[in-house]
Amino acid sequence: xxxxxxxxxxxxxxxxxxxxxxxxxxxxxxxxxxxxxxxxxxxxxxxxxxxxxxxxxxxxxxxxxxxxxxxxxxxxxxxxxxxxxxxxxxxxxxxxxxxxxxxxxxxxxxxxxxxxxxxxxxxxxxxxxxxxxxxxxxxxxxxxxxxxxxxxxxxxxxxxxxxxxxxxxxxxxxxxxxxxxxxxxxxxxxxxxxxxxxxxxxxxxxxxxxxxxxxxxxxxxxxxxxxxxxxxxxxxxxxxxxxxxxxxxxxxxxxxxxxxxxxxxxxxxxxxxxxxxxxxxxxxxxxxxxxxxxxxxxxxxxxxxxxxxxxxxxxxxxxxxxxxxxxxxxxxxxxxxxxxxxxxxxxxxxxxxxxxxxxxxxxxxxxxxxxxxxxxxxxxxxxxxxxxxxxxxxxxxxxxxxxxxxxxxxxxxx
Numbered sequence: 001x002x003x004x005x006x007x008x009x010x011x012x013x014x015x016x017x018x019x020x021x022x023x024x025x026x027x028x029x030x031x032x033x034x035x036x037x038x039x040x041x042x043x044x045x046x047x048x049x050x051x052x053x054x055x056x057x058x059x060x061x062x063x064x065x066x067x068x069x070x071x072x073x074x075x076x077x078x079x080x081x082x083x084x085x086x087x088x089x090x091x092x093x094x095x096x097x098x099x100x101x102x103x104x105x106x107x108x109x110x111x112x113x114x115x116x117x118x119x120x121x122x123x124x125x126x127x128x129x130x131x132x133x134x135x136x137x138x139x140x141x142x143x144x145x146x147x148x149x150x151x152x153x154x155x156x157x158x159x160x161x162x163x164x165x166x167x168x169x170x171x172x173x174x175x176x177x178x179x180x181x182x183x184x185x186x187x188x189x190x191x192x193x194x195x196x197x198x199x200x201x202x203x204x205x206x207x208x209x210x211x212x213x214x215x216x217x218x219x220x221x222x223x224x225x226x227x228x229x230x231x232x233x234x235x236x237x238x239x240x241x242x243x244x245x246x247x248x249x250x251x252x253x254x255x256x257x258x259x260x261x262x263x264x265x266x267x268x269x270x271x272x273x274x275x276x277x278x279x280x281x282x283x284x285x286x287x288x289x290x291x292x293x294x295x296x297x298x299x300x301x302x303x304x305x306x307x308x309x310x311x312x313x314x315x316x317x318x319x320x321x322x323x324x325x326x327x328x329x330x331x332x333x334x335x336x337x338x339x340x341x342x343x344x345x346x347x348x349x350x351x352x353x354x355x356x357x358x359x360x361x362x363x364x365x366x367x368x369x370x371x372x373x374x375x376x377x378x379x380x381x382x383x384x385x386x387x388x389x390x391x392x393x394x395x396x397x398x399x400x401x402x403x404x405x406x407x408x409x410x411x412x413x414x
Contacts, residue, residue: 002024002026002031002033002044003022003024005026006024006025006026006031009026009027011026011027012024012025012026012027013025013110013122015108015109015110015122016108016109018038019038020034020035020036020037020038020039021033021034021035021038023109025109025110025111028048028049028111028113029046029047029048030046030047030048030109030111031044031045031046031047032044032045032047033045049086049087049111049113051087052087052090052113053087053088053090053091054091054094054095055068055091055092055094055095057091058088058091058206058207060207061239063238063239064210064238064239067198067212067238068092068095068198069099071197072197072198073161073166073167073197074161074166074167074194074195074196074197074198075092075167075168075169075196075197075198075199075200076169076171076179076180076196076198076199076200077089077092077168077169077170077171077200077202078170078171078172078173078176078178078179078199078200078201078202079172079173079201079202079203080172080173080174080203081172083202083203083204083205084202084204084205084206085146085147085170085202086111086112086146086147086170087113087205088200088202088207089112089144089146089168089170090112090113090114092144092168093105093112093114093118093142093144093168094114094115094118096141096142096166097114097115097117097118101140101141101142101166102138102139102140102141102142103117103118103140103141103142103143103144104118104119104120104121104135104138104140104142104143104144105118105119105120105121105143105144105145105146106121106122106128106131106132106135106143106144106145106146106156107120107121107122107144107145107146108122108123108128109122110122111146112144112146121134121135128152128153128156129152129155129156132156132159132160135160135165136160136163136165139165140165141165141166142165142166142167142168143160143165143166143167143168144168144170145157145167145168145169145170146170147169147170147171147172148169148170148171148182149172151186154182154183154186154187155186157169157195158183158186158187158191158195161194161195162191162194162195167195173201175201176199176201176209176211177211177235177245177256179199179201180192180196180199180211180213180235180247180256181256183195183196184247184254184256185254189231189233189247189248189249189254190215190231192213192215192233192247193213193214193215193233196213197212197213197214198210198211198212198213198238199211199212199213199235209237210237210238210239211235211236211237211238211244212235212236212238213233213234213235213236214233214234214236215231215232215233215234216231216232216234217229217230217231217232218232220232220246220248220257221243221246221257221259221262221263221266222257222262222265222266222295224294224295224296224297225296230248230249231248231249232246232247232248233246233247233248234246235247243259244258244259244260245257245258245259246259266295269295270292270295273292273295273298273325273327274290274292274298276325277290277298277300277325277327277329278290278377280321280325281300281302281310282374283374284302284306284309284310285302285303285306285334286367286369286374287303287334287339287367288300288301288302288303288334289301289302289334295327296327296328297327297328297329297330298327298328298329298330299329299330299332300329300330300331300332301332301333301334301335302331302332302333302334303333303334304333304334307331307333310331311331318331338413339367339411339412339413340411340412341409341410341411342357342358342361342366342410342411342412343357343358344356344357344410346402348402351389351390351391352387352388352389352390352395353387353388353390353395353398353399353402354385354386354387354388355385355386355388355410356383356384356385356386357380357384357385357386357410358384359383359384360384361380361384361412362380362381362382362383362384363379363380364379364380364412364413365377365378365379365380365412365413366378366379366380366386366410366411366412367410367411367412368398368408368409368410369408369409369410369411370397370398370401370406370407370408371406371407375394375397375398376394
């Protein structure tokens with residue numbers, strides 16, 4: 001009865017016929033029929049759209065509306081199943097049509113809820129490639145491809161976009177970056193930003209994230225050598241412009257790198273390098289200052305009278321230090337500062353040693369010396385207290401100095 005109605009109705013079409021399975025589109029209803037032995041019983045599933053929305057209902061930002069209207073021509077609508085991707089694609093198709101654009105759709109089954117002015121195409125003779133050949137002769141302004149599943153679908157989408165047709169593709173993805181990743185390996189890496197310029201991620205019927213893609217030639221984040229420059233696809237948050245991912249070739253592999261993780265790693269590694277540089281150069285000058293300019297470069301300011309000793313004959317000493325620490329070092333003379341000694345008393349507890357100085361110095365940095373040797377620079381806490389854990393490396397050195405009766409002095413910048 002359903003099949004007969006579909007054949008007789010002007011709004012009915014048989015979208016898919018397989019052995020013991022069939023998909024029928026009857027008006028707004030999509031009907032899937034399964035029969036044994038494909039299924040263990042006869043099953044008829046009828047699906048209809050819950051709601052029809054316009055682009056205004058999504059409350060898009062003015063910036064995004066402007067991009068969709070004037071700039072975006074390779075749009076990917078991504079999201080998990082049932083998230084509202086097709087509903088948004090229908091809204092976008094109606095929007096472009098209202099702007100006077102020629103809009104067509106590529107669907108199987110043809111279930112987008114669009115007006116009669118938008119022609120809905122299925123796979124010609126079971127092949128979307130043949131449909132694409134026809135569409136390239138029709139020359140639409142925009143084509144909605146719902147949805148991209150197989151490798152050949154991705155290739156059809158890319159071919160039409162590179163031919164100059166504005167494309168809107170719908171893909172299943174649990175994350176917006178996963179949608180981009182589905183193109184990697186199917187297209188040359190450098191072609192991806194020419195095919196996709198905007199990714200819209202939808203979940204629970206709402207736009208959760210929008211990315212824009214562009215390609216630049218530079219050194220990837222976290223790398224320093226100019227020899228490592230290469231084409232890098234930048235994936236940026238569209239609303240904020242923040243760089244979130246980089247896609248590039250490393251060795252023989254194409255990789256997607258979260259920039260936030262790289263930045264966190266760089267921050268930790270730069271802090272470690274700074275500590276090592278301070279430890280090394282304060283052996284020469286207790287007041288040496290270190291500034292990390294980049295992961296591969298540092299500026300060390302040190303007493304100018306000590307500079308020749310650090311540089312060494314023909315730069316041997318500084319070159320050795322650079323090689324050991326794996327960083328380029330620029331030496332600069334340190335502007336002279338005046339330091340004064342601070343009086344203190346110490347309190348020994350079960351787990352800590354506390355140095356107590358006048359509370360007016362709370363929050364200031366103080367240099368700790370044992371005898372004539374520099375030990376560390378620490379920050380004075382609340383109420384003028386400096387705490388050292390006995391089981392820490394610094395704490396053990398303080399305890400040893402006290403046990404040996406060594407002279408411990410504190411100096412603060414005057």
